[in-house]
Amino acid sequence: MKRIPAEIEQDVARARRLEWWTLGWQLSIIVILYFVLGSSQALKSAWIEDILGLVPAAVFLIALHWEQKAPDRRMPFGHLRMNSLAFLAAASALVVMGGWLIFDSGMKLLMAEHPTIGPMTIAGERMWAGWPMMAALAYSVVPPVILGRMKQPVAKRIQDKVLYTDALMQKADWMTGLAAIVGIAGVGYGLWWADSAAALLIALDIAHDGLRALRVAAAELADGAPRALDSSDIAEDARALHDHLQARYPGARIRLRETGRYIMAQVHGATPPAERCDPRDFWPEAVPNQWRLASVSFAPDGIDFDHRLG
Template sequence: MIRTNSTQTVRFGHTELPPEQQEALRKARKYEWITIAFLAASTALVYAVLGNSQAMKAAWVEDLLSFLPPLSFLLAARVIRKRPSEDHPYGYHRAVGIAHVVAAVALTVMGAYLIVDSAIGLLSAEHPTIGGFNFFGQTIWLGWLMITAMVLTAGPPIWLGRVKMKLAEKLHDKVLYADADMNKADWMTAAAAAVGVAGIGLGWWWADYAAAILISGSILHDGIRNTRGAVSALMDKRAMTYDDDAPHPLARRLDAYLRGLPWTREARSRIRDEGHVFHVESFVVPAAGSMPSLEQLEQAREACIAMDWKVQDMVIVPVAELPSEFLPGPTTGGER
């Protein structure tokens, strides 16, 4: 909030999350802690039955990497609570983007390493073996424990992913979305590892490496996709929806409203995604070359701020002509 010399308060945007988003953030933190607790248990379980299976090794590494998104989210959620300061006038919401990059790059590097490691094992025709253990005088094949561990760890991430996906949409949080997307796909990792272990039991030694390559490819795919989105956001790409599926529709709504004002001839906006929130610059060409009054500009800006809780900063700049080379193209129906 910034005060003028008069008693009027000028609002440049939303400086705090509204109640609905605050509640969603609280729930997201809770479910991320639940995710970390589950990962601690599942990682220990998988490690205990790891054996010589390359597919199990890849599944275990993916479990370890799965700690990164929730930890990144929790750290970013703590940082963004800081209010804007003189040194950080735009606030601290970029912490979400930084966390996104860190987690995505780690996924990419480890996915690439596992693919190479698994491919070398496949090409060198190394035959993995799975032994047994004595259980009250009976020899039990360790592969059954591996498959059981995969089945037990496959279900909870699917549920957690669905819950967090809804919260990611409410919060416009791409780190939370990436985490939820990975959780929803974890059943494929478990299934592939189980098939690889079963292949060893049937004498198909190559099935283990094939399953490991499939799991590693999934990790690498998640890493590349998230790295591309995270880096683009930090480079001030036009604001996208939380899942990076399309340009955010807010720009279209803002432009339609501003063009509909009686004192404007044309208007276009550019939006910078800071994490959970947006910084908006709207350029308007006044009708008939007449400059709008401060009151008209302020009313228009307040109306734009009220359109979406994500508008943290909003400025309207009257110009003689639109600086089209610096603005994204017009959007229709949220597509472009």
């Protein structure tokens, strides 16, 4: 099995470049927001989310490095599941940080804490600190909008859930920036609750995306049937593959599981072909992404769990 199929080599290389760009832009945003933090809860939430935004990009690059390593005695099945572990790490980071921000912002609302955004001096000029805060947040909105839109189509072509989760985080980042600007402006107009309310909305969005991703990551690591990129539903190409194998081997039990971006199939209770076949020969012709099918194994009939892809 090729470590990176030829059909997606260029897209994988593009994804790698996008993630390096993400790390660079995110670090610049984190530094700029740090110098204008002040006491705004919404700005702090945005800053923390930007720090969290480093996680998916970093784990994608690490997983891609390991994914391309050849199998050895200690890892006879290769390192394809590093992508699955990276996905779990990215999803867990979203859930943990979203939960913490929900608690922190919710407590500030319940305790009716009034944030104070006072004056600050920049280049010898005194001004309301809210202006540089909102300017920094405006800057933080631009890169995520561009990078998120660039990542989504690439993630779909290479079927990479880590990259897709990162694209969702980019969306959350620019929404966070806009919500924080509204919250700071609200404080400027005397609406003390606007800042914490904006932070709470940001946190709920982070936690929602994280929980959805965590369910899919858990299913993948538990040898669940392949899931779609954007939901916990069974992937359409996996359904088509299951039906195709079922028609080809009537009476056999077909099992599919996902390992990173790839699908592994087992045909239980059928005789394998006499000649050695490429896994792609078992893929339905009308369905794209033949490279997704990494292996097809045959198991003799016997005691087995009855399995049907719902």
